[in-house]
Amino acid sequence: MFKYLTSPLVKQVPLVSICRTKINTLRLGRLPCQYKTYATDSKDFTIPKTRNIGIIAHIDAGKTTTSERMLYYAGVTKRIGDIDDGDTVMDYLAAERERGITINSAAITFGWEGHRINLIDTPGHVDFTMEVERAVRVLDGAVTILDGVAGVEAQTETVWKQADRYDIPRIAFVNKLDRTGAAFGRTVREMWKKLRTRPLVIQLPVMNEESMDERHKGLKAVVDLVTMEMIQWDPAHTDGSVLKRVPLKEVADEKLYTEAVKGRTALVEALAEMDDDIVEIFFDEADGDHMLVKETPLKEAIRRVTISNKAVPVLCGAAFKNLGVQPLLNAVIDYLPSPLDRPSALVTYSSGKTALIPLTDPKLCALAFKVVHDARRGPMVYVKVYSGKINTRMTLFNTTTRAKERVNKLLQMYAKEAEEIPTINAGNIGVIVGLKDTRTGDTLVQSNDTVAIKSGLQLSNIDIPSPAFFSAVEPASVSEEEAVETALKNLVREDPSLKVWTDEESGQLLVSGMGELHLEIVKDRLLNDFKVKAEMGKMRISYRETCQSESDASAEYDKEVMGKRARAACRVQISPLHEDFDQQVENNGLEEGWVANSGNHLSVADISFSDDSVSEKDNQLNPEEVRQAVQNGLLGGLARGAVLGFPLTKLKVKAFDLQTFGQDTTLGAISACVSNGVFEAVKKANPCLLEPMMEVYTEVNENHIGSVVSDLSGTRRGHVIGLESSMGNDDTENSSEDVQVYAPEDSLLVSSDVDGYKPKQVIKAHVPLSSMLGYSSALRSLTGGSGAFSMRVIGYGEMSKDREKSVVSEMTGW
Structure with missing residues (x-):
């Protein structure tokens, strides 16, 4: 039994690296108290020994279950948290546990x-995609959890694309292999087919086929193809803390050994295609024998191809049964990058120039990626430090808001618990308390960094998705109005995908979000966290508008504001963007002088002063400020x-012929004049409504296909795109590459000729969001409770004139 240092003067760290040994039997001992690591402890945890990782997946794939096991085996918790019991560390909000x-x-x-x-457990529900977006933005690597029964699901594809945008290296963990119908090989093939990535199988599942009792079938061990060992968990210790590594040659299973040799050969061959160093080792040190390639160079090669995003190592397990989590943690250390392995941070200056800031740069550069309102501490700002360091009581400068901010405290988070620390070093993630406007x-820099402040240094921002639903918020009384507005302001600061505005005609306070569940959580938080008294109205769709023709309009603004005349005039031109315009922009970029915003393209390149009484030289307005x-x-x-x-969206808008009137023209007058010009041009350009379009994946039994397709294409005004089996397609061809992907045969692959089980069919369709309201109960009725669906916003589409009249009548009441 390995002992742990328990002296109060020494950090509680294992005396040995427990999963690196060749000892067969191993007990993962329990720590007597929580094992916490400090961001400032550079002696024990240098940058090369830091991993900023996230867990991403489809809802119900087992992200939180896996996270809880990681914390238990690392010694952070004394018992394994369970979602069903509502005692998880990572899901600590009341709404999450409920x-x-x-x-x-x-x-x-x-x-x-x-x-x-540094681990971030992200949501899998499509309504909370903003949480995934901002987490992925600051990660150095990610663990993608895949359901071994369901395979690659819709939201898995969504989060995978989010990680692709930031070029995040990933490893995959095929979970739930303890369940009937689980198929490791099929899931690997789906990764290649659906995610367009190169799966690199480094573990094989060993299934318990001998038991006649279905309850005892499923995963019983894992084969490590790198070390050619079988990893077994002692069934007498149900917490999975005792594991044993046995060389495969000592295992009396010829079929398993043959498959492992096949897998090891495929692993070395795949690495040889992507990594030159392993080729030299293969011929020079292993004499051309795949089995003689040693563990260390093999791991180094896997690490290189993972960090370069050429391949994704695939592991397997059953987190709920406490199988496979320790090897997954080892893979995080072995294959995912440290902050030093990632590209330098890209920054943009106000001049439009870009530069790279290395992690070793002594000047501070940090990104605020999340804000949480705490009733006791106030706003807590999560930051990733890309260079330099943040100290307590330091004065920062926010280059986005152009304001100074004071650091009151620095915290290191343990889910809802926090520990005060003196410094956040480069490459680490921490929390700042005391920032009022961030x-x-x-982007945050040090207040005395004049170069960064004057140049307007900015890290690349975080994409904020457009909300699809909205609802009215009604304070219970006039005295509650201020409290409601303050609470909503805090919620919007926490979650930028929420939007709050006041309807000019009705005077109602409206809040919009990503979905029904998103707004339901907003309501819960208003009532329970912020303790305000308010009612939320009926859930409505957040439509968009566009124009079907071109137009231009002249506008003049002439008003007296606080005793001073404000005056300006201009012209505005509007035209619709055609369908393939976005693709052209992606291929060729925007025209010079145009910028993209919320699906529109804007131009101020033709703006010039036009004033007969005052020359441009004499005018006090700065041309850059005018633009x-x-x-x-x-x-x-x-x-x-x-x-x-x-x-409005899908429009090209240009302002030109700006006319100024000497001292009467102010920047506010110019903005108001242009805004009026846009409104006048829109009225003349045949405006129309657009509705959110959803990509819907519906999984049903074969005998329910007809009724579900009929409902989607008829009642719900959808367009069915295709139909495929949930078991996936064995065809692993990729049109772009002639690559052979190794995926083992599934010993428990349940196919349609097995009694008692038939694979479900997945119907893919594009359906208006308004037609999907209440679809969950309708699908249960159509399929006898056996159907399931997921959906995501893919854009906005025009609605018919009859449908538009109906929406207008519903919204206006006439």
Whole structure:
């Protein structure tokens, strides 16, 4: 039994690296108290020994279950948290424990084998995609959890694309192999087919086929193809803390050994295609024998191809049964990058120039990627430090808001618990308390860094998705109005995918979000967390508006504001963007002088002064400030359409012929004039409504296909795209590459000729969001409770004139 240092003067760290030994039997001992690692402990946890990782997956794939096991084996918790019992560390919000899902991306820090792991557990529900987006933005690597029964699901594809955008190295963990119908090989093939990635199988599942009792079938061990050992968990210790490594040659299973040799050969061959170093080792040190390639060079090669995103190592297990989690933690250390292995941070200056800031740069550069309102501590800003370091009581400068901020405290998070620390070093994630105006996506530098401040240094921002639903919020009384507005302001600061505005006609306070569950959580938090008294109205679809023809309009603004005349005039031109315009922009980029915003393209390049009484030289307005004011006016005008006041999209908008009137012309007058010009041009350009379109995946039994397809294409006005088996397609061809992907045969692959089980069929369709309201109960009725579906927003589509009249009548009441 390995002992642990328990002296209060020494950090509680194992005396040995427990999973690196060749000893057969191993007991993962329990620590007498929580094992916490400090962000500032550079002696024990240097940058090369730091891992910033996230767990991403489809809802119910087992993300939180896996995270809880990681914390238990690392010694952070004394018992394994369970979602069903509502006692998980990572899902600590009342709404999360009540619903059994992750809503808030929780961060926690723990140690494993002398390494510091900053872990973020992300939601899998499509309504909380913003939480995934901002977590992925700051990660160095990710663990993708795949359901061994369901395979690659819809939201898995979504989060995979999010990780692709930031070029995040990943490893995959095929979970739930203890369940009937689980198929490791099929899931690997689906990764190749659906995710367009190169899966690199480094583990094989060993299934218990001998038992006649279905309850005891499923995963019983794992074969490590790198070390050619079988990893077994002692069934007498149900917490999975005792494991045994046995060389495969000592296992009396010829079929298993043959498959392992096949897998090891495929692994070395695949690495040889992508890594030159392993080729030299294969011929020079292993004499051309795949079995003689040693463990260390093999791991180094896997690490190189993973960090370069050429391949994704695939592991397997059953987290709920406590199988496979320790090897997964080892893989995080072995294959995922440290902050030093990632590209330097890309920054943009106000001049438009870009540069790379290395991690070793002594000047501070940090990104605020999340804000949480704490009733006791106030706003807590999560930051990733890309260079330099943040100290307690330091004064920061926010280059996004152009404001100074004071650091009161620095915290390291353990889900909902926090520990005060003196410093956050480069490459680490931490929390700042005391920042009043910092929001998600803001860049922070030190207040005395004049070069960064004057140049307007900015890290790349975080994409914020457009909300699809909205609801009215009604304070219970006039005295509650201020409290409701403050609570909503805090919620919007926490979650930028929420939008709050006041309807000009009705005077109602409206809040919009990503989905029904998203707004339901907003309501819960208003009532339970912020303790305000308010009612939320009926859930409505957040439509968009556009124009079907071209137009231009002249506008003049002439008003007296606080005793001073404000005056400006301009012209605005509007035209619709055609369908393939986005593809052309992606291929060729935007035209010079144009910028993209919320699906629109804006131009202020033709702006010039036109004033007979005052020359441009004599005018006190700064040309750069004027252009910014014009752009603000364009954005303000596009925020409200002419049909029902929804935001406008899919338009090209240009302001030109700006006329100024000496001292009467102010920046505010220019913005107001341009905004009015946009509204006038929109009214003349045949405005119409757009509705959110969803990509819907519906999984049903074969005998229910007809009724479900009929419902989707008829009642719900959808367009069915295709139909495929949930078991996946064995065809692993990729049109772009002639690559052979190894995927083992599934010993428990349940196919249609096995009694009692038939694979489900997946119907893919594009359906208007308004037609999907209440679809969950309708699908249960159509399929006798056996159907399931998932959906995501893919854009906005035009609605028919009859449908538009119906929406207008419903929204206006006439």
